[in-house]
Amino acid sequence: MFFRQILDEANGCASYMIGCAGSGDVVVVDPLESVGADEYVLAAADRGMRIVRVIETHLHADHASAARTVAEAAGAPVSLHEGADVDYAFEPLREGDTIAVGNALLQVLHTPGHTPESISLLVFDAARSRDVPWLVLTGDSLLVGDVARPDLVLDAAPDAAEVRGRARTLYRSVHDRLAALPEGVEVFPGHFGASACGGRYLSAKPSSTIGFERAANAALRASSEEAFIEFVLGNLRPQPEGYRDIKRRNMGRDAAPAVPAR
Amino acid sequence: METTGVMAGSVPAFEPSEVQARIGRGEVRVLDVRPLQAYLRGHVPGCSAVPYVRRQFALMVQTLVPTGLPLIVVADGAVITREAAHDLDVAGHKVAGALDGGLAAWEAAGLPVEAVEMVEPAELTRRTGQGAVTVIDVREPHEWSDGVIPGARRIPLGALLSRMGELDPAQATAVVCASGNRSLQAAWLLQQRGFGRVANLVGGMYGWQDAGLPVE
Numbered sequence: 001m002f003f004r005q006i007l008d009e010a011n012g013c014a015s016y017m018i019g020c021a022g023s024g025d026v027v028v029v030d031p032l033e034s035v036g037a038d039e040y041v042l043a044a045a046d047r048g049m050r051i052v053r054v055i056e057t058h059l060h061a062d063h064a065s066a067a068r069t070v071a072e073a074a075g076a077p078v079s080l081h082e083g084a085d086v087d088y089a090f091e092p093l094r095e096g097d098t099i100a101v102g103n104a105l106l107q108v109l110h111t112p113g114h115t116p117e118s119i120s121l122l123v124f125d126a127a128r129s130r131d132v133p134w135l136v137l138t139g140d141s142l143l144v145g146d147v148a149r150p151d152l153v154l155d156a157a158p159d160a161a162e163v164r165g166r167a168r169t170l171y172r173s174v175h176d177r178l179a180a181l182p183e184g185v186e187v188f189p190g191h192f193g194a195s196a197c198g199g200r201y202l203s204a205k206p207s208s209t210i211g212f213e214r215a216a217n218a219a220l221r222a223s224s225e226e227a228f229i230e231f232v233l234g235n236l237r238p239q240p241e242g243y244r245d246i247k248r249r250n251m252g253r254d255a256a257p258a259v260p261a262r
Numbered sequence: 263m264e265t266t267g268v269m270a271g272s273v274p275a276f277e278p279s280e281v282q283a284r285i286g287r288g289e290v291r292v293l294d295v296r297p298l299q300a301y302l303r304g305h306v307p308g309c310s311a312v313p314y315v316r317r318q319f320a321l322m323v324q325t326l327v328p329t330g331l332p333l334i335v336v337a338d339g340a341v342i343t344r345e346a347a348h349d350l351d352v353a354g355h356k357v358a359g360a361l362d363g364g365l366a367a368w369e370a371a372g373l374p375v376e377a378v379e380m381v382e383p384a385e386l387t388r389r390t391g392q393g394a395v396t397v398i399d400v401r402e403p404h405e406w407s408d409g410v411i412p413g414a415r416r417i418p419l420g421a422l423l424s425r426m427g428e429l430d431p432a433q434a435t436a437v438v439c440a441s442g443n444r445s446l447q448a449a450w451l452l453q454q455r456g457f458g459r460v461a462n463l464v465g466g467m468y469g470w471q472d473a474g475l476p477v478e
Contacts, residue, residue, distance in 0.1 A: 023299075024297055024299040024300065037341070038341050038345075041339065041341045041342060042314075042316060042341065042342070042345065045297060045313070045314050045315065045316075045338075045342055046315045046316055046317075047315075048297040048298050048299060048313060048315070049297060050296075050297055050300065050338055073339050073340060073341040074338065074339055075338065075339050
């Protein structure tokens with residue numbers, strides 16, 4: 001199985017390429033405009049692979065997504081959770097779907113809370129084990145040392161009750177589903193370091209394990225669902241500037257600003 | 263030259279039938295820059311091929327692609343077409359354009375496709391039994407002590423280009439390495455040098471020995 005984490009250090013964002021050198025196919029997850037669509041395409045070609053799909057774990061509010069530009073450059077589809085509210089054509093993913101990329105098997109887990117359409121990808125390397133998952137791409141749900149914020153709502157005046165409800169949903173995703181995975185499963189999130197999407201406890205290390213997060217993640221160690229909700233809502237850093245505009249562009253609702261020619 | 267289709271950056275696109283016609287008149291050379299595995303699965307017969315790998319492309323083009331004829335690039339998508347065309351231009355090649363729709367369009371147009379065959383050990387041993395194929399083992403010398411397919415020629419991958427004169431391009435040829443990956447490079451080099459009937463042993467010598475087949 002081929003697996004690479006591609007980081008934007010300045011903004012604390014993580015993207016991924018997962019595939020199989022044997023089959024020559026690779027999937028890109030949450031590609032970053034800050035890295036540039038060209039880089040993903042050329043990196044795949046450098047390794048003798050071809051991008052067959054782009055997956056967005058959710059609609060991002062803090063950074064510009066390169067999902068559509070990568071997909072167009074590669075002639076590949078974009079996949080999101082079936083409930084994603086976007087203004088462009090995409091291939092819907094459902095809870096339990098498995099995407100096979102050569103030996104890499106990506107199982108879709110619906111893990112809402114940060115956003116309603118958030119998914120995680122549980123990854124198996126069929127060449128090693130079809131039964132024991134190796135890693136999980138959590139997008140913005142479970143982070144290293146923290147969990148993602150539930151308050152970046154598109155509506156102009158976010159309703160406190162709705163935010164609370166999303167925190168509750170986040171608990172169920174993070175505590176009941178992700179934290180219940182085998183402890184050896186590696187955690188690869190969408191954010192790390194000084195990102196606006198995590199709280200005060202977000203680690204600068206861009207990966208972890210389920211077992212270590214169970215032992216040392218303050219949000220996961222909350223004694224109850226209510227304690228978790230209080231912890232998450234009490235832990236929020238300032239909302240990223242212009243997040244509504246960024247999100248609308250990623251949804252295809254507004255045009256992106258013109259990019260200067262190379 | 264007249265073009266059809268949409269420009270990929272500044273690289274004009276040519277329809278498959280157009281490209282085929284120009285090949286027939288000896289006006290262009292096709293250069294396939296797709297990943298190696300894509301090339302091996304199917305490509306324009308007789309084309310040049312150098313997979314677009316950023317650090318290696320310029321050097322391999324210099325080694326494998328003769329200048330003289332303008333090039334038609336076969337690539338997956340506009341980004342690689344643009345980058346490859348830029349590097350080719352810097353290397354002194356004239357890029358006439360790109361194959362519109364890539365190899366998929368070529369195949370859809372019913373035009374002939376050449377490929378490297380993937381063979382399993384059972385099939386290869388059947389062919390060697392009939393004397394119908396020349397086997398080339400491209401592993402390093404220290405690996406040959408693990409056992410070599412009876413009758414195989416031993417030419418390490420790194421020496422293949424310089425020793426190709428020892429081989430007959432008209433002969434059916436099968437390439438073999440340890441796992442079946444390095445031999446893909448050998449298959450590519452042989453096709454580039456005019457070997458029309460090339461097969462790759464899937465799984466390499468590991469697979470051959472797992473199948474309990476004899477070695478010398």
